[in-house]
Amino acid sequence: ALVRTLFLTGMLLFCGSLYLLALRGHLGLEGGTSALGLIPPLGGLCLIAGWAALFVAALRKGD
Known part of the structure; x- marks a missing residue:
């Protein structure tokens, strides 16, 4: 569950904020x-x- 949470949070924060930065003019931000x-x-x-x-x-798991 930790791996899934870290990956999901990372993708949302990283990609989402880059999308917002790229589209801020179109979104009025x-x-x-x-x-x-x-x-x-x-x-x-x-x-x-x-x-x-x-x-x-x-x-x-390999052990």
Whole structure:
């Protein structure tokens, strides 16, 4: 469940915030979008943590 949660959260934060940054002009979000630039690294961190958790789970299952 941890791997799934980390991957899902990472994809939503990383991809979702990049979509919002790319489409902010069309969505009327021109002002106050500087905080959106801080979200993709958090999503990337969740994705990396998801891969690490998957690796650890695979090592434990191999025992």
